[in-house]
Amino acid sequence: MLECETINSFYGKAHILNDLSFSVGAGAVVSLLGRNGAGKTTTMKSIMQIVKPKTGRVRFLGQEIVGQPTHRVAKMGLGYVPEERRIFTDLTILENLEVGRQPARDGGVEWTNEMVFKIFPNLEERQNNLGKALSGGEQQMLTIARTLMGNPKLLLLDEPSEGIAPVIVEQMATTILKLKAEGVTVLISEQNLHFARIVADRAIIIEGGSMKFDGTFSELDEQPDIRDGYLSV
C-alpha cells in the first residue's frame, strides 16, 4: 500500500533520513520503532510531504507522492495524527471533526460523527465543548477521530502513547485494535516497545534515519542485540 524507497530528508543542513526504505501492506498494523531523534517523526512528515524528501520515492497505492502538496496527499487517503496533538483549541469538538471531514473514496468506508463517537464515547458527551477544555487524553482521542473523518486508507500515528496516563494508554491500544478490525491500515511510531507489541503485527526499527530491522516481534526477540541496542528498553 505504501512504499518508501531510499528517501533522504533534511532539516536545514541536518541530514535526518538516510536512504530509508520500507513498505506497509494493506490491512496491517506496522510499528516504526526507534529512539528519540532516530527520525520517526521526520519519516511521518516525509510521507505526508510536510517535509519534502530531497531524493527518493514514496508511492501510495501505486502513485508517486513526493513533491505533491500535503493536502493532496491527504486527499489520496493518508491520514496523519501528529505527535503534539495539535487539535484546534478554539473550535468545538464537532467543528474539529468537520475540518477533518472529506468525501468518501470509492470502495472505502465513510466515517460519520456517530461512528467516531462509537469508538470515542467521551467525545460524544462533550461534542460542543471547545478543544481547549479537553484533557490531554481526550485531545489525543480527538486528533485521531478528526483524522478518521477524512476516511483514511492508511493512518499515520505519531507516538500516540506519549505523555498520557497509563489507563488512557490502555484505551488507546484497544482503539487501535478496533481500527484494525475496521480494515484501516496503520503505521504507528513508538518508543514504547510494550505498547507496539500489543497493537502491531510487525516492527520496523530505525536509527540515524536508516532502517535497521524489519520483521515480526518474535523475530525481533530472537535478535536481542538489535532490540536492546536500538531501542534501549
Place this chain on the structure above:
Amino acid sequence: MTEVLRTDGLSKSFGGVRAVHQVSFGVREGELLALIGPNGAGKTTCFNMLMGQLKPTSGEIYLRDENLAGLAPREIWRKGVGRTFQITATYQSMTVIENVQMALISHHRRLYSIIPYAHKLYRQEAMALLELVGMADQAERACAILAYGDLKRLELAIALSHDPSLLLMDEPTAGMAPKERIKLMQLTADIVKQRKISVLFTEHDMDVVFAHSHRIMVLNRGVLIANGSVNEIRNDAKVKEVYLGGGNLFEKEKDSSNA
C-alpha cells in the same frame, strides 16, 4: 526528618470549578517525591501554585518557615526553589553556557549591569554546572540546535545555578527515549544525594516513578487520594482504578518478553 516544603489545605478553583481541593503534604529533606495522577487531575495546577504561576484560592505553602503562597515565580526562585519545565524553556538565541550564565547573573543580581560583557561573567561556575549534568563538551553550541534530551539536562543545570534547597520538576522526562529517561532521573537522584536537595516531580512514566521516587502521592480530581511508599501505591486498589489501570494488557506482555 525535617520538612523543606509543606502545603496546608492548598486549593484552587477556576470559576467555581474545583481544580485542586485541600491538598496538604510535606517534602522531606533529601527526598525524591513523585506526584502522579490522570491527565486533568490537577497536577499542573498544583505545580503552578507551588511555583507562583497561579495564586491559590486558599491554603498555605511553607518553605521551611516562609509562606510562599501568592509570591511571583521570581520571588520564589530567590528563596531557593529551582524548577524545570514540562516543555523545555531555554534561551534559544544563546549558547548553552550563556543560558547558565544568565541564571548566574540573575543570582548575583547583576541584571542591570551595563559595563562588562555578559559572556565573560561567571564562566567557571557555569562550566562546573554543565560538567555536573554532563554538558560541558557542548558549552559553546547554540542552544537552538540541541537534542531534546540535552535541553532537559541544560534546564537542570540552570535550575541548579542558585544552589536551591528544593527542586520542582514538571514531567522531567516527557518526550525522551526510555533509556534517556532513566539516565536523566539517575543523574537527578545522584545530584539530590550529593547536594542534599529535595525534589518534587510529576511524571507519567511509571518505570521512572517506581525506580527513583522515595515516596509517591496520587492526585485525582483535585484531591490527594494516596500518599505512600512505592509498594503501597503500586498495590493501592483506588490508584489502580483511576490511574495505573488494570495493567493486564501490559503485565502479561512484559512477562512474556522477559521469559
Place this chain on the structure above:
Amino acid sequence: MGLFIAQLLTGLANAAGLFLVASGLSLIFGVTRIVNFAHGSFYMLGAFIGYSLMQVLPGFFGFWASVLLAGVAVGLIGVIVEICVLRPVYKAPELFQLVATFGVILVIQDLALMTWGAVDVLGPRVPGLKGIVRVLGEPVPQYDLALIALTPFVLFALWYLISKTRIGILVRAATQDREMVGALGVNQAWLFTGVFFLGAALAGIGGAIQLPKGGADLLMDFNILAAIFVVVVIGGMGSLPGAYIAAVLISVLNVFGVTYIPQSTLVLMFVVMAVVLMVKPYGLLGREEVAGEHGQVGEPERPFKPAGTQGRLLVGGLLAILAFVPLFGSSFLSVLVSDVLIFCLFAASLHFILGLGGLVSFGHAAYFGGGAYVAALLVSTVGAPMEVAFLLAPVGACLGAVIIGWLCIRLTGVYFAMLTMAFAQLLWSLVFQWDEFTGGDDGLVDIWPAPWLSGTTAYYYLTLVVGVGGIIFLRHMAHTPFGYALRASRDSKRQAEATGIHTKRIQWAAFAFAGAMAGLAGSLFVFSKGSIFPTELEIARSFDALIVIFLGGVKTLSGAVVGGASLEFVKDFLTRFEYWRLTLGLLIIVVVILAPDGIVGSLRKFGERLGVLRGVEN
C-alpha cells in the same frame, strides 16, 4: 435634541465605510497574521475604480453594481498581491510581511497616480437617494440612512460566514494551525488567498461606498490607515462584532468631537484607543495573543559575541573613510552622510528593543521627534544654550519613554505595537494642534547649533562622533548583562521569570533607553536642519525605521544600520525620478522575497553556503 440625533446618524453612517474596511483588515490579520499596511491602498483603489465605473454605469442600479464590481476588482488585486508578494514570504519571521505590504503601498500609490492623475475626484450622488429626510427638523441625507440600514446585514453575513459555514470553520482552523489543516486534506494556500480576496474586496467596497460622502484622492490610503488600525485594535484583532462596535464608537465620537471640541479631533481617536487598551488589553472583544502559537516564530536568532579584530578593523576603516568626507567630498555629500547617520542611530535605537527585546514599537518616532522638539522648545522658548538643549533632548525623550513605556509594556505583540502607535499619534496631534506652543503645522524654525559647531564641517564631525558613538554604545549594550536579560525576556519569559528576572521591568528599562537614544538622534537632527516640523513625529517616520530594520535583518546586530544606510542612499538616488515610489516599492518587494532574512542575514547565509563564513553546525 434634533441636532444631536442628526449627528448621531451621521456618525453611524460614517461607521459603515470604516467598518467595511476595518473588517477586511481584521479578517486578514485574524487568519494570516499579516499586519497588512496596504489595506488603505485597497480602500483607495476601491474608491477610484468605483468612481470610474460609476462614470459608465448609470442610475441607481449602476451605482450599486459599481460598488460591488469595485469590490470584486480590488479583491482580485488583493489576490495578485497575495500570490505574488506574500506567498513567498509566509514562512519568514513574524511581522516581516508588513515590509512587503509597505512596498505594495508605494507601488499602488504610483500606479494610481499614473491611472487617475493627481486630481481629487468628487463622488457622484446616488440616483434615487439624493434627497434628505427631516429627522426632528434636522436634515439627514437619504444615503446616510441607507448605509445605516445596510451595515448590520453585512456584519451578520460576515459573522454567519465565519462562524456557521464549513468555509468559516476551515478558516478558523487555519488561523490556528495552517500546516495541520493542510495535513487534513484542505488546500490551505487557496483558503488564505480566499480570505485575502474577501478582505481586499471589503476594503474596495468600503472605498466605493463612501464616494458620495467623500470622494477619492491620492492621500486617502495613509489617511484611513491609522483609523482602521485603531478600529481593529479597539474591537479586538480578529473580532468582527468588535470591529463594528469600535467603528461606530470612533465615528460617532468623531462627529461630536468636530462639533464640540474641534481642536481635539486628531487626538480623540487615539485617546479612546489608549483608554480601551489600558482597561481591556486585548480590545473590547479580542482574546489574548499567545506569542508563537501560530507557528510563525521563524528560526531563532543566532548566538553572538562582540566583534573580533577583523570586524573592528573593518568598522575602523569605514570610520576613517567617513572622517575624510568633508575634506574630499562635496558639502552635499557631507549633508547626505549626516542625514544617513542620524537616521541609522534612530533605527538602531528601535532595533535595540525590537531585535533584542522582541518589542515591536510602531511609534518610535515619538522619541525621535520628541527629542527634537524638546531641544527646539528649550532654544525657542527659554533661550537655552544649544549645548544644554542638545543634551537635555535625550533626557526628555527618555522621560517620555518611561511614561509611555509604563503604560504600554503590559501588552504584547500587535497590541503593544498599536498602543505605542497610539501614543505617538497622540503626541503628534498634540504638537500639530497646539499652535501657540509648538508652532503647529509651521513647526519651529531658527534652531541652530552653537557658533563653534555651526558650519557644515564642524557639525558633520559632531554627527559622526555622536551618531557612531551612539550606535557603538547600543551595540555594546547588547553584549552586557542588561542586553542579555532583555534577550532572555524575549526568548523565554517563563524561564526568565523562573530565574529571578523581572521581565517587564527589564523591557521597560530597555524601552526608556531606546527612547533616549532616539531622542539623541532627534537632537542631532534638529540642529542639523535648523528647524523641526510635526512630520518628524508621524506614523510614516516610525514606519521608516521599522522597515529598514526588517530590510537589514531584524535578527542581526548590524541590520538596522545596514538597512538604514542602504535605503537612505537608494532613496536619495531614486527620488530624482518621477515614479520613484513604484521603483522603490518594487525594490523593497524584491528584497523581501529574495532575502527573507534581511540584507545582512541573507548575505551571511549566502556567505556560509559559499564557505566564506563559518556557518552554524547542525
